[in-house]
Amino acid sequence: MATATPTIDLEALRLREIAERPYKFIDRKWDFMFWVTAGFVVGAAANITHLLFAGDWDFWTDWKDRQWWMTITPFATIIIPSALQFIQWRAWRMPTGATYTAVCLFFCTWIGRLLQWKYFINMPINFVWSATWIPAGIITDLVLLKSRSFILTALIGSATWTMAFWMSNYIMMLPYLQPTSFMNHTLTVADVQGIGYIRAQTPEYLRIIEHGSLRTFLQETQYVSLAFGTTLCVFGYGIGQFLGRKLAVGPIFRYLKQY
Amino acid sequence: MRRFVVMTLAALLGAAAMMGVRATSVSAHGEIAQEGFVRMQSVGWWDVKFSKTSLAQNENLNLTGTAKILETWPANMSDGNPKICYFTVIEPGARFVLVDRKINGMEAPQSFFCQKGDVYNFNMTLRARDPGNWHVHPAIAVKESGSLIGPGQYIDINSSPDGFSFPITLLNGKNIDVESYGTWLVLGFSAVTLVLGMWWMLFWTVPGGRKRTITRLRVANELPLNQDGGPAVNLITKSDHRQCELIAGVTVALTVVGFIWASVHYSGNIPLQVDWVTPPAAPAQAQLTSATASNAIYDPSADTLKVITSVTNTSKSPVTVNAFRTGNLTFLNPSNGLPHGDYEFQMKVSPQEPIAPGATQDVTVTIPGNVLRQQELLPLGQAQYVVAGVLELADSNGNRNFDTIQTSLNPTST
Numbered sequence: 061m062a063t064a065t066p067t068i069d070l071e072a073l074r075l076r077e078i079a080e081r082p083y084k085f086i087d088r089k090w091d092f093m094f095w096v097t098a099g100f101v102v103g104a105a106a107n108i109t110h111l112l113f114a115g116d117w118d119f120w121t122d123w124k125d126r127q128w129w130m131t132i133t134p135f136a137t138i139i140i141p142s143a144l145q146f147i148q149w150r151a152w153r154m155p156t157g158a159t160y161t162a163v164c165l166f167f168c169t170w171i172g173r174l175l176q177w178k179y180f181i182n183m184p185i186n187f188v189w190s191a192t193w194i195p196a197g198i199i200t201d202l203v204l205l206k207s208r209s210f211i212l213t214a215l216i217g218s219a220t221w222t223m224a225f226w227m228s229n230y231i232m233m234l235p236y237l238q239p240t241s242f243m244n245h246t247l248t249v250a251d252v253q254g255i256g257y258i259r260a261q262t263p264e265y266l267r268i269i270e271h272g273s274l275r276t277f278l279q280e281t282q283y284v285s286l287a288f289g290t291t292l293c294v295f296g297y298g299i300g301q302f303l304g305r306k307l308a309v310g311p312i313f314r315y316l317k318q319y
Numbered sequence: 320m321r322r323f324v325v326m327t328l329a330a331l332l333g334a335a336a337m338m339g340v341r342a343t344s345v346s347a348h349g350e351i352a353q354e355g356f357v358r359m360q361s362v363g364w365w366d367v368k369f370s371k372t373s374l375a376q377n378e379n380l381n382l383t384g385t386a387k388i389l390e391t392w393p394a395n396m397s398d399g400n401p402k403i404c405y406f407t408v409i410e411p412g413a414r415f416v417l418v419d420r421k422i423n424g425m426e427a428p429q430s431f432f433c434q435k436g437d438v439y440n441f442n443m444t445l446r447a448r449d450p451g452n453w454h455v456h457p458a459i460a461v462k463e464s465g466s467l468i469g470p471g472q473y474i475d476i477n478s479s480p481d482g483f484s485f486p487i488t489l490l491n492g493k494n495i496d497v498e499s500y501g502t503w504l505v506l507g508f509s510a511v512t513l514v515l516g517m518w519w520m521l522f523w524t525v526p527g528g529r530k531r532t533i534t535r536l537r538v539a540n541e542l543p544l545n546q547d548g549g550p551a552v553n554l555i556t557k558s559d560h561r562q563c564e565l566i567a568g569v570t571v572a573l574t575v576v577g578f579i580w581a582s583v584h585y586s587g588n589i590p591l592q593v594d595w596v597t598p599p600a601a602p603a604q605a606q607l608t609s610a611t612a613s614n615a616i617y618d619p620s621a622d623t624l625k626v627i628t629s630v631t632n633t634s635k636s637p638v639t640v641n642a643f644r645t646g647n648l649t650f651l652n653p654s655n656g657l658p659h660g661d662y663e664f665q666m667k668v669s670p671q672e673p674i675a676p677g678a679t680q681d682v683t684v685t686i687p688g689n690v691l692r693q694q695e696l697l698p699l700g701q702a703q704y705v706v707a708g709v710l711e712l713a714d715s716n717g718n719r720n721f722d723t724i725q726t727s728l729n730p731t732s733t
Contacts, residue, residue: 072551079531079538079554088525091532095524125591152535153547153554155563156523163516170509181412182449186502192509194516195570201519202567205560208545224574231577232508235501237588239490243419243426247592252487252497255420255428257413263405263460265430271593281590 095160103164106140107172110165116268118169118191121236122254124229125269126282134222135292137165137193138200141221142300145204145213147308155205158221162197166190187253189232196224210301218293226286350409350456350468350647351695356703358646359696360391360725362459363709364469365644369455372472374447376479380415382408382443385601386459386469391707391725392435396464403462403595404433406441414453414476415445416485422598430595433461438601446485450478456647470647470662491587504581511573519566522559605718607634608674612726613681615706617697619730622688624697626706628724630674630682636714637673643684645708646696650686655713664690674712684710697728704728 110118113136117129138158145157169190177188203217204210236250247255254264270281277284350358367384374380388401406420406427420427421442433439441457456471485497524532535554542548547555612628632638643650643666650666651658658664667685674680691697698704707725 069551072548075538075541075548075552079535079552081534083534088531091524094532095520122591150544151539152532153539153542154523154532154535156520159516159519163513163520166509166513166516183413184498184502186498186500186505189505189509192512194512195574198515198519198567198570202563205555205563208547210544224570227578228508228512228574231574231581232501232505234581234585234588235504237590238585239587239589240487241490242487243428245426245428245592245594246490246589247428247594248589249487249489249495249497249500251428251592251594256416256418256485256497258408258410258415258417259413260407260409260458261460261466263407263430263462263466265403265405265460265462265595267591267593269591269593 099160099164099167102140102144102161103168106137106161106165107168109139110137110169112136116262116266119188120254120259121187121189121233121250122248123267123269124191124233124236124250127270127285128268130222130226130282130285131289131292133191134196134218134225134289135296137225138218138221138293138296139300139303141193141197141200142214142297143304143308144300145201146210146301146304149204149210150304150309155201158197158200158204158217159194160197162193165193183257184253186236187257191225191229192232193225195228196221199224214294214297214301218297219290221297222286222290222293226289353465353467354698354701355646355691355694355696356698356701356705356707357393357396358467359698359707360389360393360705361396361461361464362467362469363387363389363644363721363723364457364647365642365649365709365711365721367457367470369472369474371474373475373477375477376447376450376483377481378447379418380445380447380474382445382455382457383441384457384469385438385440386457387438387709387721387723388433388435388459388461389707389709390436390723393703397461398463399435401433401435401461401464403430404439405430405460406439406443407458407460407466408443408445409456409458409466409468409471410453412449414447414449414451415455415474416448417443418446418485419444422596423601425596425598427596427598428594429592430462432595432597438604439598440601447474447476448483448485450476452476468647470649470660472660508577512570515566515570515573519563522562522566605634605714605720607636607638607714607718607720608632608712608722610710610712610722610724612706612710612724615726615728617688617699617728617730619688624686624688624691624706624728625683626686626708626724626726627681627683628710628726629679630710630712630722631679632674632676634714634718634720635676636716636718637675638712638714638720639671639673640668640682640684641711641713641719643686643708643710645706646694648690648694648696650684650690673715699728699730704730 114133117123117133141158141161144161148154148157173188173190177183178185199220200217204213237248242252365385370381422439452475454471455474457469458466460466488494608630610628610630614627616625640652641655649663652668653665669683706728710722710724713719
């Protein structure tokens with residue numbers, strides 16, 4: 061024991077010296093270029109995954125319901141953050157993957173909403189706003205930082221991802237769930253937006269939202285959906301880990317080993 | 320570096336040029352892209368009227384008419400049995416806002432239950448929103464089939480100094496403008512979350528130039544995956560932990576406080592509503608005749624389509640053929656008036672004489688082939704050589720009768 065501690069300290073000092081060494085050719089411009097250029101790829105990957113699995117729920121307020129939106133969207137949107145968490149932690153021990161993806165996705169979705177939806181076809185932004193994943197990303201990254209475990213992050217981080225997504229976006233959604241009487245029917249403001257702002261090829265019956273069923277769990281649809289969404293999110297986190305480990309990092313190391 | 324700057328400038332200029340281009344006018348909505356035989360067999364349109372062709376922002380336009388889900392509805396669409404429908408408007412973006420919709424006199428804010436053979440009188444009130452010249456159609460969307468488009472009309476919307484508003488009253492008595500309601504909360508909260516996200520990212524990438532990214536790889540490679548080396552290696556310091564706890568703490572506090580505030584401020588909320596209705600039956604139509612089409616002959620040399628129909632007058636008055644309606648087109652008997660708009664045309668009716676009460680007579684309507692070809696309504700080379708539509712007949716008292724007809728299309732070289 062007496063000799064082991066200095067060995068560890070020496071190894072730590074060696075690593076510390078490497079970490080803090082001023083590199084001549086790998087300067088901060090490379091860091092900057094990496095983060096900026098990767099942002100387009102990460103944003104696009106996150107946005108495409110999001111659009112493929114949960115696009116319509118995020119396009120319109122009258123799709124943001126308490127059953128499907130909360131179930132599908134956290135699952136669809138944790139896949140790329142999970143992969144990025146693995147890549148950035150594996151490569152640099154940075155707990156930034158989820159937040160970085162959320163920020164990139166924020167820019168992607170908002171540029172799309174403002175340019176395509178608001179500017180080109182003049183849909184009101186309060187009807188087509190994008191959800192935010194940044195609070196969920198920060199908390200999930202904190203879970204990884206504290207636990208240093210992808211299993212714990214999958215279990216705890218997925219739950220916090222779903223809960224933080226729900227709470228942060230419901231702050232913006234609640235005004236649109238206020239009831240009104242429109243055409244002599246009681247509807248929410250979001251429903252009125254969906255009826256009023258005509259989507260020519262998206263008729264109302266296409267909405268995949270809560271219609272009600274006999275399986276109502278004491279009518280607590282919201283909480284059942286959150287619980288199910290969390291479970292799905294763990295699965296989504298696993299998919300992201302597979303992508304990160306096997307399709308992103310794995311091939312790079314196999315390639316490097318050849319040389 | 321110079322090349323990077325040039326490329327960046329070029330990209331910015333390109334983006335700026337794109338910003339100058341707006342979708343200002345669309346004159347077609349893809350209606351002729353649908354197969355002709357599908358349009359002919361599915362929905363019949365008549366009496367479609369736009370109350371105005373020019374109006375100012377915030378003024379209302381009434382779009383009225385009748386659509387019938389024809390008895391000839393194709394078996395391959397909605398399993399041959401349409402059940403859920405939705406009356407809508409096809410327009411280039413939300414240039415109008417729909418503020419009222421009645422089907423057979425019943426308010427129908429969302430979808431409605433429909434069935435083959437039923438007639439739906441619709442009345443949609445549209446509030447003018449965006450200035451411009453817009454092409455507008457009524458349409459009926461049918462679940463598992465798609466939207467079938469009725470005849471359209473160009474409408475001018477003139478700008479109003481007050482701009483557009485969409486006022487409604489909430490059940491708590493508060494008046495709101497749907498056009499802008501809640502926008503500040505969406506933009507404000509989203510911006511705050513962006514600040515938090517950027518705070519986290521900038522902390523990990525550029526705090527005083529101390530934190531590096533790419534060069535950490537060499538150290539991270541030598542550590543087990545679930546270790547960060549601790550303070551000795553200094554990849555992640557205690558200060559990093561404290562800073563991240565602070566950012567996450569602010570995030571949680573903001574989210575929880577915001578959630579509680581919004582729940583209190585916007586109390587009384589309800590879930591999204593699914594409010595589908597079954598409209599009452601349309602007023603019974605006059606039953607003056609029965610009609611069965613026996614043949615439809617397309618003559619390429621004359622470029623005409625002749626539809627031969629056996630008509631039996633079951634009323635007590637003589638009846639004449641007023642029009643033949645197929646897809647979203649109307650072909651008028653010249654003796655019944657001149658065509659108006661882009662969707663009405665003339666046809667020839669033979670014989671011209673009225674059909675006597677109790678008599679059965681073959682009536683041939685001759686339709687110009689160029690119109691059908693332009694509208695892609697002549698299903699030559701398509702999967703079903705079929706002609707279908709609605710034959711409108713009327714007596715001298717103005718009572719009208721609508722018979723759905725369908726027959727095979729037979730091209731001839733003679």
